[in-house]
Amino acid sequence: MFRTALIIASFFITGVAAAQPWETKLYDGFEGKEFSPDGGLYYRENFEQSAGTVEFQSAVKRSGNGGLKLSVVPVCPDSLDGCSERAEIWEKTELRVPYDQGIWYGFSVKFADPIPSGDHRYLVAQWKREIEPGAEGDFSPFLALRMNFGKLFATVETNYIAPASSGPDGVAAACRPGQVPVWGRPGINQMRMLVATDPAWRPDDGKLFNACTDAIAVTNHGNPLPDPKSGWIDFAIYTKPGADGAGHIELYANGKPIITVKGHVGHDDKGLGHNQYFKFGPYRAADVTDWTLYYDDFRRSPNCADVLAKEACPFP
Template sequence: MIMLAALLRQPMLPVVLLLASLLPTAAPAMAAEISDGFESGRIDPKVWAPCPRQENRFFIDDTVVRSGRYAAGMALLPGDAVPAAIPPMEARRRRSGCMDTMPGAVFAPERDQRAELWLQPAEPNGADRWFGFSFRIDEPVRTDGNRLIIGQWKQSGGHSPILAQRFKNGAFHITVEQEGPTPGQQCRVLVAWQDGYDFSDFPGYPSFLHGGEDTVGGRLPTDRRGDCSHGLTIDRKGPLPSPFGAWVDMVVHLRVAAGPDDLIEIWADGRPIVTIRGPVGFRDGGAQYFKFGPYRDPSPNPLVVRFDDFSRGGSFAEVDPRRFDQ
């Protein structure tokens, strides 16, 4: 009190300045760990490893962008309207499903089509990270019912994505993966969906056993007769928007180690979509990594996806794609 009274006897401006000096200062805004709006006009090989295959093309677009001057694009069965492909690049990451496979190995195309960008720095199992990005899919909406994934988080090994952005008949939905009730089985859980989603993949239950491998590597069959999820609390807050012909801003908070304290939070266009708590992923899974782009069953239909305003960091504010608008 004596110090404050002494300050009040001084002229007003010094008092204001001295009082301000006693207050805690706001921490400077943290920058995202990785941030790429593709404003360099290229796909940075230090950040992304494109997966080259005969059916795909990667490009930089200056006409359809979320913000700034450029966006990245990827196309399956590209036509003449798709911009020119980026020059081939040397990637640090080698993948068996891509033509830049491990040295000495022979590229064996799988029974699928893909045009994915792999985020170069992988993460240790259980890393607590936030991801933000914007994407859109060229119309028209395809209704062939085949598997289509655009954006997924995986653990190294042979398991399905621990978190996947999926599409069926044009409807956006999201699934997580966890260990099934017996060793080697995988349980797929539906956690979010767009209005109008066809629930025929999940008849009567929000999850099903969709396979995996037994102890000798044999494929286990899909079984949709019961709910196989365990230990999960799913708080659905709203429907997903459609990215066909419109940009969608995604934010994903991921902390997954196949344990009871796992956490996934998802926002779309600034709105909360779902919070998942409980075991996600696989205890024998290795490093976690993110890849973005279309991955689908074979189809004769061209598909073009655009990707912009990506960040990986430690909070919502660091990765929210809307910060690129400032």
């Protein structure tokens, strides 16, 4: 009783509440032979993840003495429809961030040769909302860094909103100012918006996005996503979902601002959980080749300056 009174008194005197687990500053430079306790990361074990291998190595790194090598190999049988192959690193469940809170993430990635150049589904990193047991549906990431035809692009997902305009299937939309290309999927109450691309991207690469939406506002800061062949890419990303229109994303690469996204970000369906979570590592639809990515310098914090150079931060 006395201790409780002291804690309450301390709160009123200082005006500062105790930090929650999700507010903990996380960092892992992958310097040792396993994940650092200060990083809050782990490798999840399941069938799709059995396609992956994790190697703490020192031959390829961005800084320090080590880096993480993540690889996937073919494991999916032809008879298993919809099977994926993954080597994804997850945040520990107890450190997940509430869905209505903003958080900064940083990590570096390097594409190993050969970089896949085919028409296939490849993901480098993704941010999702928890799904409660028994919930209906398979919900796409509200933010994802993807690759197709050897080109890097970013997408934002939200619940389906009728498009402002649309074109024929298989033809990329030419959107008006204030609109962004979108792939609508009304049957599952989702839609995916194309928000950033690398310099090699061409309209034909985005045929899936055959409509336009004003559900989000995208501010382009004049810098494309880096070319996957350019070496180490250091990302700094702020995520604050808001399916009601209050969403906010900041995307930086190599210290340069790429885009700001505001508006409808994420899903708000029945059966979804209270937290967002982040995964990184190679994730693809079933394929017949090996694929390797290197990662380094993972960090996470509510404070921008813990993830991105302070002078580059758009807000504290």
